[in-house]
Structures are given as C-alpha cells and as structure tokens.
Amino acid sequence: MVKRDNAVDLVGLLSVEGQDLAASWVGEVTGSLGGRVGAAELNRELRELYEALVEALRKGATDVHSEHMSEVRAHLTELSRNRARQGFSPSETAVSVFALKRVLEPVLEKGTADEIRAYLRLARILDSLGLFTIETYTQTRDELITAQAEQLLELSTPVVRLWDGVIAVPLVGTLDSARTQVVMEKLLQALVDTGSEQAIIDITGVPAVDTQVAQHLLKTIVAARLMGAECTVSGISPQIAQTIVALGIEFDGIVTKASLADALKLALRRSGVDLVAHTGAQR
Amino acid sequence: MTAPWTADEEPQVYAVERSGDLVHVRQAIRALAQRCGLSLVDQTKMITAASELARNTLTYGGGGTVRAGLVSANSRRGVGAVFEDTGPGIPDVEQAMTDGWTSGGGLGLGLSGAKRLVDDFRLRTAPGEGTAVTIIKWAR
Ligand SMILES: Nc1ncnc2c1ncn2[C@@H]1O[C@H](COP(=O)(O)OP(=O)(O)OP(=O)(O)O)[C@@H](O)[C@H]1O
Ligand SMILES: [Mg+2]
Numbered sequence: 074m075v076k077r078d079n080a081v082d083l084v085g086l087l088s089v090e091g092q093d094l095a096a097s098w099v100g101e102v103t104g105s106l107g108g109r110v111g112a113a114e115l116n117r118e119l120r121e122l123y124e125a126l127v128e129a130l131r132k133g134a135t136d137v138h139s140e141h142m143s144e145v146r147a148h149l150t151e152l153s154r155n156r157a158r159q160g161f162s163p164s165e166t167a168v169s170v171f172a173l174k175r176v177l178e179p180v181l182e183k184g185t186a187d188e189i190r191a192y193l194r195l196a197r198i199l200d201s202l203g204l205f206t207i208e209t210y211t212q213t214r215d216e217l218i219t220a221q222a223e224q225l226l227e228l229s230t231p232v233v234r235l236w237d238g239v240i241a242v243p244l245v246g247t248l249d250s251a252r253t254q255v256v257m258e259k260l261l262q263a264l265v266d267t268g269s270e271q272a273i274i275d276i277t278g279v280p281a282v283d284t285q286v287a288q289h290l291l292k293t294i295v296a297a298r299l300m301g302a303e304c305t306v307s308g309i310s311p312q313i314a315q316t317i318v319a320l321g322i323e324f325d326g327i328v329t330k331a332s333l334a335d336a337l338k339l340a341l342r343r344s345g346v347d348l349v350a351h352t353g354a355q356r
Numbered sequence: 357m358t359a360p361w362t363a364d365e366e367p368q369v370y371a372v373e374r375s376g377d378l379v380h381v382r383q384a385i386r387a388l389a390q391r392c393g394l395s396l397v398d399q400t401k402m403i404t405a406a407s408e409l410a411r412n413t414l415t416y417g418g419g420g421t422v423r424a425g426l427v428s429a430n431s432r433r434g435v436g437a438v439f440e441d442t443g444p445g446i447p448d449v450e451q452a453m454t455d456g457w458t459s460g461g462g463l464g465l466g467l468s469g470a471k472r473l474v475d476d477f478r479l480r481t482a483p484g485e486g487t488a489v490t491i492i493k494w495a496r
Contacts, residue, residue, distance in 0.1 A: 219376070247379055281382065281400055283407040284463045312400040319401060320408075320469035321455050 082191035083130045083198075086177060087123070094176055095123040101172040106165065110155075118155075119169070122148040126202075130195075137201040149202060153209035157217065166210045170203040230256045232263040239271040239340045240264065241333065245278030253289040261296055270302045271340035275333045277308030287322045294327055303343060305329065307336035359436035359490055360429045367425030367436070372413045381410045381422050388435045392426055393495050402435055402493040405473040408466035409439040409489050415460060417441025417487055427492055434475070434494035442486040449479060 125144040134141035156166040294304040307330045330336040385406040389399040413420040420441030427436035446452045458464035471477040476492035
C-alpha cells in the first residue's frame with residue numbers, strides 16, 4: 074500500500090499537467106554538451122529515457138538495479154557508450170542524468186511537504202542512475218583501450234627481410250605474453266613465406282626479460298630449428314644479461330650477439346655471403 | 357610482515373586481476389625505481405622480480421593485489437613491493453623455491469629467481485588462505 078503511494082508521488086513529479094519536463098531536460102543537457110551531440114539525437118535519447126523512467130517508477134522501481142529498471146538501464150547503457158565513443162568526459166556523461174534533478178528543483182520552493190519528500194527520493198534514484206552511467210562509461214573506455222592495444226599489437230610487430238634468406242624481428246617495448254606469442258608466430262610464418270633459414274630476434278628495445286618472455290623466446294628458437302632455420306638473439310643489454318643470469322635462465326646452445334649488426338654479419342656468413350670492404354670506398 | 361614504508365609516502369595498491377594489469381605493475385615499479393635512484397641494472401632486476409611475482413599472484417593465486425612504494429631503514433632508501441593473494445597457498449615452500457620446479461608448465465624459476473634478483477625476500481603462505489611475498493631492492 075505504502076509502496077504504491079510512493080510510486081504515485083514520484084511519477085507525479087515527472088508528469089505535471091501542462092508542463093513538458095522532458096523538453097526542459099533536453100534543453101538543460103543541450104547546454105552542458107555544447108552542441109557536440111545532434112539536437113535530434115539528444116532529443117530522442119532523453120525522451121526515450123524519460124518515458125522508460127516514468128514507466129519504471131510507475132511499477133515501483135526504487136533504484137537502478139531494480140528489476141523494473143531494466144529498460145532504463147538499457148537506455149543509460151546506450152547513452153554512456155555513445156558518450157564514451159564520442160570522447161566526452163565521465164562528468165559530461167553523468168550530467169545528462171543529474172540535469173533532470175535541476176529541472177525538477179522548482180518543486181522544492183513551491184511544492185508541498187509530500188512533494189519535497191518525493192523529490193528527495195527521486196533525487197536519490199537519479200544519483201544511482203548517474204553513477205550507473207559512469208560505470209558503463211568506464212567499462213566502454215576500457216574496452217576501447219583493450220581494442221586499441223590489440224591493434225597496436227598487430228602493428229608493432231613487423232618482421233623484416235634483411236637479406237635474401239635472412240629475416241629479423243625487432244622487439245620494442247614491454248613484452249607481455251600475448252604480444253610475445255604474436256611476434257613468435259609471425260616470425261615462424263615469415264620463415265616459411267620467405268624461405269629463410271636465418272632469423273634474428275633483436276631485443277634492444279625490450280626493457281625486461283622475465284621467465285615468461287624467455288620461455289617464449291626459447292620455444293620459438295626450438296620451433297625455428299625444427300623448421301631447419303637458425304635463430305640469433307641480438308641486442309641483449311648488460312642489465313638484461315645480468316638479470317637473465319640471476320634469474321637462472323639458461324640460454325645454452327642459443328647464439329647471442331651484442332648488436333643487430335653483429336647478428337646480421339653472422340647470419341650472412343652462415344648463408345655463405347661474403348662481405349668485402351672496398352679499399353677505395355673508404356673516402 | 358609488511359615492508360618498512362617511508363613515512364609520508366603511502367604505498368600505492370594495484371589490482372592484479374588480468375594479464376594487462378602486469379604492465380601497470382611493471383610501470384609502477386619502474387617509476388619508483390627511477391625515483392629512488394636505483395642503477396639501471398637494479399631497476400631491471402626489481403622490475404623483473406615484480407613481473408614474476410605478480411604473474412604468480414595472477415596465475416596461481418587467482419588474482420590479488422600489489423602494494424608498492426618507497427621504503428627506508430637505517431638511512432637507506434629502496435623500493436618495496438608486497439604481492440598478496442587469497443588463493444590456495446603454497447603447500448611445500450621448499451619445493452616451490454627449488455629452481456626448475458613448476459606445477460604449471462613454467463620454467464619454475466620465478467620464485468627462486470625473484471629471490472636472487474632482490475635484496476630482501478620474504479614469503480608467507482598458508483594452505484587455503486593465500487600467499488604474500490614481500491621484496492625490497494635497496495639503493496646503493
Ligand atoms: N601465489 C602463489 N599461490 C600459489 N602457488 C604459487 C604461488 N606462486 C607460486 N606458486 C607455486 O610455486 C611454483 C613455482 O613458482 P615459480 O614462479 O618459481 O615457477 P612457475 O611460475 O611455475 O614458472 P615460471 O618460471 O614461469 O615463473 C608454481 O608452479 C606454483 O605451483
Ligand atoms: Mg612464476
């Protein structure tokens with residue numbers, strides 16, 4: 074009984090005879106977004122949300138996680154996702170919800186005690202809706218970042234052909250498991266595609282080699298060997314060399330060179346290419 | 357047991373819930389190591405040790421947290437980090453600390469190697485309760 078009365082109060086606040094509160098809301102939000110969302114789109118977004126909210130309150134929803142709020146949550150999710158993709162900030166996203174509180178504020182001055190109490194209850198619900206948009210916004214941002222990281226993963230692992238039969242992969246940055254895996258698969262594929270028998274893995278740009286990275290390196294080298302190719306690891310900095318030794322990783326039987334240039338010289342020699350310096354070319 | 361955190365310097369807490377979090381941990385440790393003035397070799401050792409322990413927290417501990425910050429004792433400064441999880445714990449610590457012993461197809465060098473990479477290494481674990489590893493690298 075009490076619950077139904079509450080519901081009526083809240084709905085009553087949002088449906089005042091002769092007043093288009095949704096329009097005032099749209100107006101308020103338009104101002105805060107500085108015209109960066111199309112007027113028609115914003116109008117549609119907020120009116121649908123408004124209707125869903127009134128409907129949910131009519132059914133007695135008391136906070137954002139109520140069963141009756143599922144439609145509202147769907148609209149809020151869409152709104153938050155759009156804002157995140159369009160590059161708005163979290164506050165610019167949440168303010169769309171909070172603006173509705175401001176639209177209803179006149180009730181505080183002119184309303185009855187019951188209406189004021191209803192306003193406060195509705196305000197609390199709107200707060201939870203606002204927080205929900207921030208959570209969804211953050212989630213969407215995280216997804217975007219992950220997607221970009223994956224793209225970067227693809228971009229940042231070139232396998233280059235240095236010479237006939239010699240390929241190299243320069244590793245740069247932090248090597249996590251996913252990235253190392255991608256690089257190593259690409260390297261093995263490139264061995265097949267180019268018919269190369271010499272591969273150089275250059276780790277000059279890698280800040281740290283831990284057991285997982287080492288394990289990936291070792292596995293790749295063994296796999297390359299099985300494919301009839303030889304690998305050289307180049308660019309092991311003094312600090313990484315000392316760390317590898319302290320960790321206890323054994324690079325036994327693996328050819329390492331200080332620089333990519335040295336590794337290339339070795340690979341060429343192994344492929345039977347002679348490098349001859351011309352005396353005349355020195356000048 | 358916790359690290360002797362430097363007064364006025366609250367250690368930061370980092371979540372270790374997915375593999376992407378390991379990148380943040382390494383970056384945080386690197387920033388601390390640089391602020392503390394560790395040599396390049398010591399920076400790399402500390403970052404690598406942190407990478408090992410954080411991965412164990414994730415893989416075997418089922419996720420947890422890393423608390424990292426500057427530490428000081430006897431007018432020395434250093435970088436400290438505590439890796440904590442509420443996972444299954446390590447039933448046989450001596451075995452786990454043995455070079456090459458792994459329960460999961462790794463190289464089995466993470467724990468023992470991390471110990472060699474840092475100056476202080478403390479491991480606390482209880483079956484069914486979890487594991488906490490504290491490491492410190494002092495500036496020279
Ligand atoms: N936080 C933890 N919780 C439970 N068990 C752990 C934890 N950390 C390590 N262990 C156990 O100790 C073993 C040894 O760990 P260690 O890090 O030395 O090797 P690993 O992780 O198996 O291989 P890697 O050389 O790749 O690190 C693990 O295989 C695991 O069984
Ligand atoms: Mg490990």
